Amino acid sequence: MSAFETIIGLEVHVQLNTKTKIFCSCATSFGAEPNTNVCPTCLGLPGALPVLNREVVKKAIAFGTAINAQINQNSIFARKNYFYPDLPKAYQISQFEIPIVGRGNIEIEVNGEKKTIGVTRAHMEEDAGKNIHESEYSKVDLNRACTPLLEIVSEPDMRSSDEAIVYLKKLHSIVRFLDISDANMQEGSFRCDANVSIRPKGDSKLYTRVEIKNLNSFKFIQKAIEYEVERQIEAWEDGKYEAEVVQETRLFDTTKGVTRSMRGKEEAADYRYFPDPDLLPVYIDESLMN
Template structure:
């Protein structure tokens, strides 16, 4: 599985990603306060979240279960014992003056995420995934800053990769795949606009074979488009600096989507700056193997296993099978249409082609497709049994997408049935050959493109109603 890419201006790019995934519990990680988004400021912050003296955190079992689900999904080790630590730093939106996180012994250790960039398969290894609480939010209005502590204590699973990615395209596809996975296993709603899925991207550059360069961390990216832009800018900024004789300084930077540039926010801290130590208010987190097995039994079929099944059951290529399992809705649509039509490869082609194009153009998800799976299956069935040619099937699809209706009724109303009268086809082909003598000469002189041109003229003469295979066969006979 490739993790290589072409050099950029003679430099190799090295990327690692830390993703803060908000877990889908109804209450916070150490208190009973609601995690619902959009409440009035400071209406969902209990005495525990406010860190009032004498309050103690109590672990949310649902958050731990979601961490276990993730560990199983990526093939990681779920630690039988993990430790919570205090990560000390001082921000207005951090009431305790420290964040409860995990450091030396995280709950999830190792694992990997596999994905495709184009048709090339990639694998990114994970270092860890650890449970922690979110901070509050500083709200800036004019010359004033307020603090909203509704988010304080919201449960997060921070997922950390090895520095395995070598391009912005790899980083974005990894993030997309992870985004779909956490929704697939129902541990996160994936709402990036609400901050449920946020990525910090570490970028460095080096000459091939050299040691790792100094990294800069692009903080809080909540859009795949912005992630790509931020990485591209940062790569070129670092190379420009090095080429001009400068040295990259480790730092945390922010991306400005209005300018398309990154800017330094602060010098990047190391672990020592946070003065980690075990939290004395929380005992070690102990996860019995019986609990892990209980969670395993409740897991849905995972995307990679479903893709393998689609390859085995429906003879799909690995690339197609991966795209058909990019999310649950797409997988369900494909499988329904594949079973009903009996032509799974054609279904995959339509989903990757016409359906995808229309959904993107109209800003729709597959769940909101204007042509549902049973209808697409009927249309593909008419292609497979020779009732209509592929070009005319697209005309039927246009009507279905715009107006709905019945596949067979549209075929009849538009007079789109395939012509199977070989006598009529031979007459039309004779006319095509007579009108295209130059193409006939070029074909007989060895130019294969001329044959395709004749096929095109024949299909045009039959208004797309001829069976392309029949036309191909008859034309070859006529040309000797």
């Protein structure tokens, strides 16, 4: 038996199956020619203004209701500021302080034992575009920019890769049953970021967590978590934990089965969140709540 306990929290990005994007009327269809499902709004051109898609709100409420979560009748969109080539505005419209879905829970069963996993929040946001790397060139396809996402954030309640996979499969089945997403992992409609840390058994302290980014296969999610746990335990036992386990974002190399450092992990302050001045606060009337 290991002398360490694993702490896992998951952030899942679910692409909602609306016909049009979250803030414009462009189609969300997958597989179109690059940069054809775009307009001034999702291209981030000066003067273009976002308009919220009502269907996104309805699908977010449906999910929150299904997991017995608090539905916030008032919520706010915020700008999450960062630069990346596939983010033309240099900010992402998301929700920060007041998300549409508050605390809820999902019950799982592992090896005959039931366990409740807390859901911290689920918030609406727009997706970024997609970078395409070919030989000496990198290209940007903005068809996916502004497609509607529901980001579902769990509490760090999972203690093994098995529990994480059971939770993800349950979540996958919920969004498919509700028909709010096709949850096609191959097309990126159901993507996961895993936050992983360890601690000595019996210790209640939370130690440095590492985020493994953009996992879109149950098999690879499990392998990535298990590798990262082994890496952190080995560093601890070798007396190198503080030097080798730092708060960062890592990617999983599916060929070699290892995680690799991508960048230092940003905190909320790094994104300089502030309410989006182009969007009114979201008010959910009683007809949508019921």
